Amino acid sequence: MKLAWWMLSGSVLSSFLITTLLTTGARREVWLGMLGPLASAVASWIVMERQFTRRPTALTGLLIKAFAAKMVFFGVYVAALLKVGGVRPFPFVVSFMSYFVALHALEAVGLRRLQAGVLKGNK
Secondary structure, three states: OHHHHHHHHHHHHHHHHHHHHOOOOOHHHHHHHHHHHHHHHHHHHHHHHHHHHHOHHHHHHHHHHHHHHHHHHHHHHHHHHHHOOOOOHHHHHHHHHHHHHHHHHHHHHHHHHHHHHHHHHOO
């Protein structure tokens, strides 16, 4: 749960800093580009962490299901914002991809740390 708070606070703080430094009107695109990846990363991290504490052997199956759910979610999210939401594509895509990569990298590091104790015990 601690990592979820780091993701949330880091994303909101960085979006706030970026939008205060921007001179163009891309503030909306930056925030919307951050919200989708943040919601996905926080939700999936909470579910992964709970699954790991309950039944670590079922984590791989959960990761596969989460991957499929994320594919659908991101497809709908990006298409809806670009087609119906009226966001400008370039600043939205830059923000979306930046947060997507950063937050999923944090998830990977968190997952590695979560499993490190179990892996050390098996050596």
